[in-house]
Amino acid sequence: MSGDFPEQAAEMLQRLRGATPRVHCLMNTVVQKPVADGLSALGAIPSMTSSVDEVSGFVAKADALVVNLGTLDDQRRQAIRLALDTVQDKAKPWVLDPAHCDYSPPRATFAQELLARGPAVMRANASEFVLLSVPDTVVGVRTGASDLVRQGERSLAIENGHALTAKVTGTGCLSGAIIAAFLAVERDAFQAATAAMLVVGVAAEIAGETAHGPGSFEPAFLDALDRIGPAEITKRARVAHAQD
Numbered sequence: 001m002s003g004d005f006p007e008q009a010a011e012m013l014q015r016l017r018g019a020t021p022r023v024h025c026l027m028n029t030v031v032q033k034p035v036a037d038g039l040s041a042l043g044a045i046p047s048m049t050s051s052v053d054e055v056s057g058f059v060a061k062a063d064a065l066v067v068n069l070g071t072l073d074d075q076r077r078q079a080i081r082l083a084l085d086t087v088q089d090k091a092k093p094w095v096l097d098p099a100h101c102d103y104s105p106p107r108a109t110f111a112q113e114l115l116a117r118g119p120a121v122m123r124a125n126a127s128e129f130v131l132l133s134v135p136d137t138v139v140g141v142r143t144g145a146s147d148l149v150r151q152g153e154r155s156l157a158i159e160n161g162h163a164l165t166a167k168v169t170g171t172g173c174l175s176g177a178i179i180a181a182f183l184a185v186e187r188d189a190f191q192a193a194t195a196a197m198l199v200v201g202v203a204a205e206i207a208g209e210t211a212h213g214p215g216s217f218e219p220a221f222l223d224a225l226d227r228i229g230p231a232e233i234t235k236r237a238r239v240a241h242a243q244d
């Protein structure tokens, strides 16, 4: 990764805004609206259905897919399998978020099964990440105070962010959806994931400068995703080679 990665991330964001990529989200029912709002603020176009009759058509029209296991049930398992058949037929990039797989062994088993179907990226928090074996073909993004992006020997840590991000439900799910939006415009999944997490972290820092708590952070975060530009990214970026 060259030293001018923040400039590359800024350029990717400009490409994303020019392309307005369609991101289909098989998203848990807790955070569908904030995830859709976050994608729209950034410049992507979200869609959210999980109907088994329609999911293949929606995924065929999308530029990327995010699969989030947060409120998993039998119907969603079926919808996910249909969606992955379509992404494989049409070679579209997709992201796995094994949300709350640490609460449910069957969910962790299903997440591991999905990892074998070739997501470009898996995004998870530390409690979820530690349970799963991520193949070298998949970029692993472990979020937290510092976001770790790893693939084989390549690893980077994004130090940008604000603690209030962790107090708003849905920010992890939104991170996965934003990674999918970057994958729609950048074929190098490692670079796309790193750029996405850098943009999320810088936007969180900007939001944290005016927020007084979770209730004011969420709208400020949306505004920051809408307004963030190359200058903020290159000026604020704190990206380091990861230690662990």
Ligand SMILES: Nc1ncnc2c1ncn2[C@@H]1O[C@H](COP(=O)(O)OP(=O)(O)O)[C@@H](O)[C@H]1O
Binding pocket: 124, 125, 126, 142, 143, 144, 145, 146, 147, 161, 162, 163, 164, 165, 166, 170, 171, 172, 173, 175, 200, 201
């Ligand atoms: N202590 C922290 N300080 C700053 N940002 C954080 C912290 N913990 C999590 N985040 C950020 O909050 C978002 C959600 O991360 P995380 O809490 O790990 O996922 P989840 O919401 O899925 O549990 C990510 O963008 C991450 O960078």
Ligand SMILES: Cc1ncsc1CCOP(=O)(O)O
Binding pocket: 028, 030, 031, 069, 070, 071, 099, 100, 168, 169, 170, 171, 172, 173, 174
């Ligand atoms: C609370 C909850 N329960 C099942 S999914 C979900 C939302 C999790 O959102 P995030 O992982 O982004 O905090």
Ligand SMILES: [Mg+2]
Binding pocket: 099, 100, 125, 172, 173
């Ligand atoms: Mg989560």
